[in-house]
Amino acid sequence: MNVSLKEKISKLPVPNIFTSAKFEDIKKENIKILTEANPDWIPVESDSNMMHIELLSYKEAMLKTMFNSAIKAMLPHYAKDEDLDNFIFGMYAGETRLEGEEPTAAYEFSIEESLSKDIIVPKGLVLSNNDDTYTSVLLESITIAAGTLKANGKVQLNKKVKESTVKTENVISPYPYVLTPKSLEDFTGGSEVESDEEFFERAILSLNQYSTAGSEKAYEYFTYKADERVKDVDVQSPSEGVVDIYIDVDSNNDAKSKVEAIFNDEKVQALNDHVNVHHASIKEVTVTGTIHIFDLLDESNVRKMIEDNFSRSFKIGEDLPYSALIKNLHVAGVFKVELTSNSDLNVANNEKLNLTFNLNFVKANYE
Numbered sequence: 001m002n003v004s005l006k007e008k009i010s011k012l013p014v015p016n017i018f019t020s021a022k023f024e025d026i027k028k029e030n031i032k033i034l035t036e037a038n039p040d041w042i043p044v045e046s047d048s049n050m051m052h053i054e055l056l057s058y059k060e061a062m063l064k065t066m067f068n069s070a071i072k073a074m075l076p077h078y079a080k081d082e083d084l085d086n087f088i089f090g091m092y093a094g095e096t097r098l099e100g101e102e103p104t105a106a107y108e109f110s111i112e113e114s115l116s117k118d119i120i121v122p123k124g125l126v127l128s129n130n131d132d133t134y135t136s137v138l139l140e141s142i143t144i145a146a147g148t149l150k151a152n153g154k155v156q157l158n159k160k161v162k163e164s165t166v167k168t169e170n171v172i173s174p175y176p177y178v179l180t181p182k183s184l185e186d187f188t189g190g191s192e193v194e195s196d197e198e199f200f201e202r203a204i205l206s207l208n209q210y211s212t213a214g215s216e217k218a219y220e221y222f223t224y225k226a227d228e229r230v231k232d233v234d235v236q237s238p239s240e241g242v243v244d245i246y247i248d249v250d251s252n253n254d255a256k257s258k259v260e261a262i263f264n265d266e267k268v269q270a271l272n273d274h275v276n277v278h279h280a281s282i283k284e285v286t287v288t289g290t291i292h293i294f295d296l297l298d299e300s301n302v303r304k305m306i307e308d309n310f311s312r313s314f315k316i317g318e319d320l321p322y323s324a325l326i327k328n329l330h331v332a333g334v335f336k337v338e339l340t341s342n343s344d345l346n347v348a349n350n351e352k353l354n355l356t357f358n359l360n361f362v363k364a365n366y367e
Helices: 005-010 023-037 048-073 081-091 196-206 216-226 255-262 296-309 322-329
Strands: 104-111 119-121 126-128 135-138 142-144 150-157 179-183 232-239 242-248 274-279 281-293 334-339 351-363
Touching (some): 005 196, 048 081, 104 142, 142 150, 216 242, 216 255, 242 255, 255 274, 296 351, 322 334
Parallel strands (some): 242 274, 281 351
Antiparallel strands (some): 104 150, 119 142, 135 150, 232 242
16 A cells, blocks of 8 residues: 555654653753752752752743744644644745535425416525524526426535535525525535645645646646545546546545646646546455454454554555455454455556455454
């Protein structure tokens, strides 16, 4: 499996500039300094000087912790939240964090009695939930045809979240008819604000945006920048002047159209390149087999460790060798793994592997 940026950062050595902030060590050093200055002084807890030393040592420990925190705020792989925003803005030519996308849902709009004329429910109609803590808007105008009572439309929640079960079924925009909205499904297809790790990784990619030749990394950067919901990108050029971009993104939102739009900008697209944007194909594979464990009472823990090992999403074009599959199934408490197939799980360069597991847990016979 590919090594993530987070894993790479975790292997970096701790910078020497960070200073120790252990209270007991600082206290011992301060006692030593005072003893050298006044050899007749005996360091005992009942002495008032000891109280002063402890107070100063606590303060010094706090200051060192503050200094370490201040230094971390200036290093992007330690910085978080606003500190990371400021660092990347200053060091990466004004790059800013992606704010996420609003989810959408299908709604039904109905009137009480059919009329002899068409009724237009306008784009931008504002809805709210019962306590007005959430609002949503109708994305496109819809028509309730003459002689009918209802029509369906797509509504967008005014909150940048991946999904939401909230129901915004109250009309708060002025409207001349009694209109009853009804949610037909949960809001889906949105995304949260870009995480620190995603933001830092994209900032590194942003260094490629000034390439005049349309480099692979430049195309990756602009694809990620187009929409926060893009999980992975693979750039290929099957022939001169043709660029195929495969993206890993849910198909029930408009992220693909946003990626296509950014490459229609003459400031982004490399001259003479023809860019095609595709959804990556999902290759579904069910892993079937038997897991022999030492203690059947430990089955839930073993399952959890296996799930954790496969919690990371696969990259587009990323294969899973049989040896790596066995390694990640052979967690603590497992005696033996038997799978119905012992083949590598290979994908095409425009496919993404998605695993499901059908595992039978049995008591190991190791006597």
